[in-house]
Amino acid sequence: MPPSLILRAAPILLLMVLLGLWSLACTVLAIPDFLLPSPMAVWHAGIEAYDPIMMHAFQTLLTTLSGFALAVIIGVLLGVAVGISPLFYRACYPLMVGFNSIPKVAFVPVLVVWFGIGTMPAIITAFLISFFPIVVNVATGLSTLEPELEDVLRSLGASRFDILKKVAIPRALPYFFASLKVSITLAFVGSVIAETVASNLGIGYLMMSASSTMNMALVFAGLAVIGAMGIVMYAFFSQAEQHFTAWAHRGTHAP
Template sequence: MPTSLTVRAAPAILLLALLLVWHVACTALAIPDFLFPSPLAVWHAGVEAFDPIMMHAQQTLLTTLGGFALAVVVGLLLGIAVGISPLVYRACYPLMVGFNSIPKVAFVPVLVVWFGIGTMPAIITAFLISFFPIVVNVATGLSTLEPELEDVLRSLGASRLDILRKVAIPRALPYFFASLKVSITLAFVGSVIAETVASNLGIGYLMMSASSTMNMALVFAGLAVIGAMGVVMYAVFSQAEQRFTAWAHRGAHTP
């Protein structure tokens, strides 16, 4: 059985192993940096452009959090409505599935026409790409309340609102926090997509500018920063999930 120290160190060990393989492959095959930079080249590019990267990363983070916050509010309210009302489910769910099937990059030119180039298209794109998992998970958590339990609560005098507030919503919390971990990573995708097309700030804009000059090391440095921010935000919501829904896991591993 692996020790707790080994389990905690496993991500860092795997990351170092992947970086080593990456570096050895680039060195052995003599791949030029403008095609596929080595980890050392990416590191040097990140150090040299540290201040611009941090400026653009801050913009991307704020944009992502803005779109994500909007997705949480809309997704939670819509998920509750879909989960408790068969009428709303039948009316809205097919439309939401169809809407979610449309590539969100297709909305960016429309958003540019409506709001111009800047932060707003990125916020809206982050919202559009991240609210659907919240709706689905919240609705699933509410709709899986056992009918027998609901019948017992009604026989004890509980109203529909009481059942929703005191039983259904608490039972849906694990689904809700699971959706947050998925949605925050999707929100980064939406922000960067919009920034590559309709912004003059953000990691997406930085990567497009770097790729236009064949500075692939800086492009990969931007990718690394996005990945790091995604991992940090995922960890934040994972900790929140363990704090508020520990009762649902009973000591089991939470991804």
């Protein structure tokens, strides 16, 4: 088998091995389905509840992308400000670090009081948990411009805006796309956390409802759907990264 084909098939092969070990453990140890359902039980539960799962999955995807889009907009703006302004960095960065240290699940009861049960707490939680990596990576990408290069550009007549637009921002794109791949997975975490306690729609709500009736196969089916959506979105931004920053990954395999 060609090495390139092995690399492409490696995730699928590993998944098949893990599913085989999972199924073998459930059979040999006679684990009941209400504790750990077998992969086939999870598959059948997903097929039987296909329509509800798709409805809740669409809701989770919508809230996740909404919170993520908000995180991208605010994260880029803050990242640019932090990256180009030493004063803004010293004033805001410590506060953002402290804010990011607070578990975001602690905000969910507050958001319920402010916005009620529904979609808004999930969107805001997805935003809160995913915007910080974007700020950090954008600021890092902008602040790593070599002083010598900046001096040369200014001696050639380039303004600060020209340097930012034509050199600093393009150099920061690999950092930006790396942050998107991290943040989109965190956004799913935030949405599901909020849906478990502050929503009547979404995969998180579906999993809580299923667990209350000990339908663990449906719970695991929900987990599988979340994982699949996360993989798809990660792959999307990974492809976008390779397309827009091919110059930064020439001769390498971007993760």
